[in-house]
Amino acid sequence: MPIITPIMRISKHRITATEVARLAGVSQPTVSLILSRNPKARIAPETRQRVLRIAEEIGYRPNRLAQGLANRRSFAIGVIVPGFDNPFYVSVLSGAERVASEAGYAVLISESRQVDVVQHLEALRDRQIDGVILAGIAASTLPPRALDDLNVVLINQPSDRYSTVAGDSLMAGQIAAEHLLSLGHKRIAFIGPANAIPAYRFRERGFVQTLRAAGVGMPSELLRRANATIADGFSAMRTLLRMPEPPTALFCANDLIALGAHKACGAAGAQLPRDISLLGCDDIEIGTLVAPELSTIAVPQSELGARAVRLLLRQLEQEDPMPPVTQLLPVRLVVRGTTGPAINPAGGER
Amino acid sequence: MPIITPIMRISKHRITATEVARLAGVSQPTVSLILSRNPKARIAPETRQRVLRIAEEIGYRPNRLAQGLANRRSFAIGVIVPGFDNPFYVSVLSGAERVASEAGYAVLISESRQVDVVQHLEALRDRQIDGVILAGIAASTLPPRALDDLNVVLINQPSDRYSTVAGDSLMAGQIAAEHLLSLGHKRIAFIGPANAIPAYRFRERGFVQTLRAAGVGMPSELLRRANATIADGFSAMRTLLRMPEPPTALFCANDLIALGAHKACGAAGAQLPRDISLLGCDDIEIGTLVAPELSTIAVPQSELGARAVRLLLRQLEQEDPMPPVTQLLPVRLVVRGTTGPAINPAGGER
DNA sequence: TTGTAGGCGTTATCAC
DNA sequence: GTGATAACGCCTACAA
Numbered sequence: 001m002p003i004i005t006p007i008m009r010i011s012k013h014r015i016t017a018t019e020v021a022r023l024a025g026v027s028q029p030t031v032s033l034i035l036s037r038n039p040k041a042r043i044a045p046e047t048r049q050r051v052l053r054i055a056e057e058i059g060y061r062p063n064r065l066a067q068g069l070a071n072r073r074s075f076a077i078g079v080i081v082p083g084f085d086n087p088f089y090v091s092v093l094s095g096a097e098r099v100a101s102e103a104g105y106a107v108l109i110s111e112s113r114q115v116d117v118v119q120h121l122e123a124l125r126d127r128q129i130d131g132v133i134l135a136g137i138a139a140s141t142l143p144p145r146a147l148d149d150l151n152v153v154l155i156n157q158p159s160d161r162y163s164t165v166a167g168d169s170l171m172a173g174q175i176a177a178e179h180l181l182s183l184g185h186k187r188i189a190f191i192g193p194a195n196a197i198p199a200y201r202f203r204e205r206g207f208v209q210t211l212r213a214a215g216v217g218m219p220s221e222l223l224r225r226a227n228a229t230i231a232d233g234f235s236a237m238r239t240l241l242r243m244p245e246p247p248t249a250l251f252c253a254n255d256l257i258a259l260g261a262h263k264a265c266g267a268a269g270a271q272l273p274r275d276i277s278l279l280g281c282d283d284i285e286i287g288t289l290v291a292p293e294l295s296t297i298a299v300p301q302s303e304l305g306a307r308a309v310r311l312l313l314r315q316l317e318q319e320d321p322m323p324p325v326t327q328l329l330p331v332r333l334v335v336r337g338t339t340g341p342a343i344n345p346a347g348g349e350r
Numbered sequence: 351m352p353i354i355t356p357i358m359r360i361s362k363h364r365i366t367a368t369e370v371a372r373l374a375g376v377s378q379p380t381v382s383l384i385l386s387r388n389p390k391a392r393i394a395p396e397t398r399q400r401v402l403r404i405a406e407e408i409g410y411r412p413n414r415l416a417q418g419l420a421n422r423r424s425f426a427i428g429v430i431v432p433g434f435d436n437p438f439y440v441s442v443l444s445g446a447e448r449v450a451s452e453a454g455y456a457v458l459i460s461e462s463r464q465v466d467v468v469q470h471l472e473a474l475r476d477r478q479i480d481g482v483i484l485a486g487i488a489a490s491t492l493p494p495r496a497l498d499d500l501n502v503v504l505i506n507q508p509s510d511r512y513s514t515v516a517g518d519s520l521m522a523g524q525i526a527a528e529h530l531l532s533l534g535h536k537r538i539a540f541i542g543p544a545n546a547i548p549a550y551r552f553r554e555r556g557f558v559q560t561l562r563a564a565g566v567g568m569p570s571e572l573l574r575r576a577n578a579t580i581a582d583g584f585s586a587m588r589t590l591l592r593m594p595e596p597p598t599a600l601f602c603a604n605d606l607i608a609l610g611a612h613k614a615c616g617a618a619g620a621q622l623p624r625d626i627s628l629l630g631c632d633d634i635e636i637g638t639l640v641a642p643e644l645s646t647i648a649v650p651q652s653e654l655g656a657r658a659v660r661l662l663l664r665q666l667e668q669e670d671p672m673p674p675v676t677q678l679l680p681v682r683l684v685v686r687g688t689t690g691p692a693i694n695p696a697g698g699e700r
Numbered sequence: 701t702t703g704t705a706g707g708c709g710t711t712a713t714c715a716c
Numbered sequence: 717g718t719g720a721t722a723a724c725g726c727c728t729a730c731a732a
Contacts, residue, residue, distance in 0.1 A: 016725060027703045032727060044701060064477045065418045066725035069708050074415060076458075076477075084444045085635070087437075094434045097461050101470070106477060108426075108456045111447050120451070127414045127426075127456060230639065259639055266641045285435070286636045289580065289609055291616045366709060377719045382711060392717055416709035419724045 015060045023058070024051045031055070036062060068128055076106040077312060078124040079305075082136040083111055086228065086256060087284040088301055092135050092155060095302030099309040105130070112137065118146050125150065131312040133305070138197045151315055153308045157198040163315065163324045165308045167299035169199045172331045173206025176251045176279050176297055179333055181214050183277060184342035185249035189222035191236045191261065192253030200228065200253040203281055207251050222247050226257055233260025241268045248276055248342050255280035255287050255296055262290050262338065273340035283334055292337025299331050365410045373408070374401045381405070386412060418478055426456040427662060428474040429655075432486040433461055436578065436606060437634040438651055442485050442505060445652030449659040455480070462487065468496050475500065481662040483655070488547050501665055503658045507548040513665065513674045515658045517649035519549045522681045523556025526601045526629050526647055529683055531564050533627060534692035535599035539572035541586045541611065542603030550578065550603040553631055557601050572597050576607055583610025591618045598626055598692050605630035605637050605646055612640050612688065623690035633684055642687025649681050 017035070021028040026047060034043055034051045054060075068074040079096050081089040097107045108129065110120035117137055124132060131151035139147065139154055139162065152162045156169070180188055188211060192204050208218055224240060226232035233256060240246055241264060252258035258280030265272050272278055272292055280287060280296040287294035307327055315322050367385070371378040376397060384393055384401045404410075418424040429446050431439040447457045458479065460470035467487055474482060481501035489497065489504055489512065502512045506519070530538055538561060542554050561568055574590060576582035583606060590596055591614060602608035608630030615622055622628055622642055630637060630646035637644035657677055665672050 014725090018725075028725090029704085029727075029729095030702060032725095033702090036727090042701060047701080061472065061476050063419075063725050065415050065424060066708090067727080068415045069413075069419050069710090070725080070727040072708070084440045090434045090440055093459075094461060097459055101460065101473070104473075106458045106473065109443075109447055109459050110451065111444060122411065123451070123454075123456065126411050230635075263639060263641070285580075286639060289613060289636060290640055291613070364709090368709075378709085379711075379720085380718060382709090383718090386711085394717060397717080413709050416724090417711075419726090420709080420711040422724070 014063070015058055017060065017062065020051065020055045020058065020060050024054045026051060035060075036067070072128065073130050073316075074106075074128040075104060076108055076127065076129055077309065078108045078110060078120075078129050078132045080110045080112050080117060080120055080132065080134050080137060083113060086136070086254075087286065088254065088282050088299075089136055091284070091301035092305035092308075095305030095307075096133060096309045097305075098302075099306045099313075103309075103313055105309075105313070118143060121146055121150070130316055133308045133312060135305075135308075136197055151312060153312045153315075155304050155308050158326065159324065161324060163311050163322075164326045165304050165311060166199065166326070166328055167304065167331050168328050169202035169331075170206040172281055172297045172299070173203040173208070173251075174210045175331065175333050176203070176281065177207045177210035177214070179295075179335070179339065180249040180251065180277060180279060181211070181216065183249070183339060185247075185277060186216055186342070187222070187245070187247045187249070188216060188218060189224065189240055189247035189250045190218065190252070191224045191226050191233060191240075191250065191257050193228050194225045196228065196253075203253050226260075228254050228256055230256050230260040230263070233257030234264045235260075237261035237264035238268065241265070241270055246270075246276065249279070249339070250276060251279045251281070253281060255282040255284045255294065258294055258296065258338075259287065259290065262294060272338045274343060277340055277342070278338040288336070295336045295339040296334050297331050298334045300329050303329060364413070365408055367410065367412065370401065370405045370408065370410050374404045376401060385410075386417075422478065423480050423666075424456075424478040425454060426458055426477065426479055427659065428458045428460060428470075428479050428482045430460045430462050430467060430470055430482065430484050430487060433463060436486070436604075437636065438604065438632050438649075439486055441634070441651035442655035442658075445655030445657075446483060446659045447655075448652075449656045449663075453659075453663055455659075455663070468493060471496055471500070480666055483658045483662060485655075485658075486547055501662060503662045503665075505654050505658050508676065509674065511674060513661050513672075514676045515654050515661060516549065516676070516678055517654065517681050518678050519552035519681075520556040522631055522647045522649070523553040523558070523601075524560045525681065525683050526553070526631065527557045527560035527564070529645075529685070529689065530599040530601065530627060530629060531561070531566065533599070533689060535597075535627060536566055536692070537572070537595070537597045537599070538566060538568060539574065539590055539597035539600045540568065540602070541574045541576050541583060541590075541600065541607050543578050544575045546578065546603075553603050576610075578604050578606055580606050580610040580613070583607030584614045585610075587611035587614035588618065591615070591620060596620075596626065599629070599689070600626060601629045601631070603631060605632040605634045605644065608644055608646065608688075609637065609640065612644060622688045624693060627690055627692070628688040638686070645686045645689040646684050647681050648684045650679050653679060 017031045018028045021031045034048050100107045112120050133153050135155035154162050154164045156166045193200050224236040226236035280294050283296045283298035367381045368378045371381045384398050450457045462470050483503050485505035504512050504514045506516045543550050574586040576586035630644050633646045633648035
């Protein structure tokens, strides 16, 4: 143990509050009181100044782990998403990270391909995580107690047990239908996942219901199932294009599917939007990369993440558990290059 | 729902090692010894069994914060990237997360737009982070002591102070040049960032040097500066296309730039690859979305992240600081639709 | 206004 | 083999 000047450190030795206290000639709790806590603590101004100065001088920084242990909280939140291959979740994460880090919270990420969500949750629990944001993972598919005594905010799925931030998926479907109908389309298809996360189901429901209300049915062969990926969108679209009487318009449960469909159209020589109108949902950035650019329903992705964190943090302040709240964010139609007027009003002459 | 034995907790009350010890009739440190540590601990087999059984029964899980405090480490690593708008970093992150979480490490993310890297680093330090992975951020641009006594692995940049995992950028440039040369191109351009992270500079250098070695110079008007984004790639390309004598081939410092260029070609009516050959670098997935698909130099993105974490973990095992190592991963040419033979061998007849 | 005592849940170091 | 005892660095009482 080196005998150096009182203040100098050869690094390595971490600077603790005790250290500061010693140099300031006060007790360690006093330092703690001054440094981190509510300004209600009544401290002699001069003492406060001295402690602050010394802390500053020797570069004291509280150990968050120790704080966590004492406080029984970690000032960290977890964000669980199904995968980063969907830019939607990346944007959500980005928004969440921004707000969280501004508030001094760390963000622990887990990319969970459905199966290991439970393990990730346990790992987060072990770290005394303050809260968890679940995006793209249906809470209802988790084992019953997986989320117990965990502060949770869901993204894009309704729930009466947990707080939720979501884009208005039902409305998205409705807007999509209205757009395609207003263009004169009558033979309209949908591609979306089968047993998937709630947002997709709502988009589908809103879409189909609105069509039906307008007297435009959707024959079952025009309702295609595909996972929410480019590849599956591609093959689903190929199937549609090979039908004797393909649809003149198509709504996809998300942009990835739509981009797959876009590609399939290109490969099959179908002109967008002349031969077929294509509409996605989410408004991920790469939709503007393809030609023609993808028409879509914009969902405020990073805003979802940002709000989810704010909601979570608000829940953390309260000590009595808050009743779950739901924030439904508006979506809006973004018409770009892949939707246009129906050419064959009655269909069938292709 | 299991039978409620006297042991059952009404939740809330966290189960601690002391709890287990009490039930097993041993001391708490003994529990700790049995549960978490090296099997070298000599414990009576029956005691061990009993403790393990009870721990299992009441669902004991060690508090990672407490472990961290005692161990002076957190079993967490930080990953800092400039932004998630470049899919390259997302893939790196994804690879890193996978390996880290398999090893029981948490991943704290920071999306740092250059300015606040230092603050993020301090926040991570406060959390007793075990190590940091820096991707897309030039270590040399950080203030001198920003990385002090931090376990660091850099991605895609050389360093003699820190360990590094990188794609072979020099080679990437060389391969790019050889590919375009072999197609017969003579009038060749490059678009890349000016004062940017090392990888881009090396790609440029390898490219230019190889061209020069082949006797093909690059006039300064064919060397365009642009940030590594789609938008900037777009406008740089537009400038090139408006020249009296545009290049017949083009290499971009990364795929985002190339995709912007791709779009600019589409907008200007230039046919790829007939009028111009376009080559990107990275091989991000969306390069296959556009038509024609983007030719590129593939960099093993998630592998970079995965290896960076493995390297970091290895460094953590060692207690004597390891000398920094550098792993250079091979890159490879991926010819898709945007590169083809030169039409005007001598150039100038366009 | 400040110091003392005790605790958060682990791990490490020793005696026994 | 096992159990006290003492850290780890902070925070919350409560007493002075």
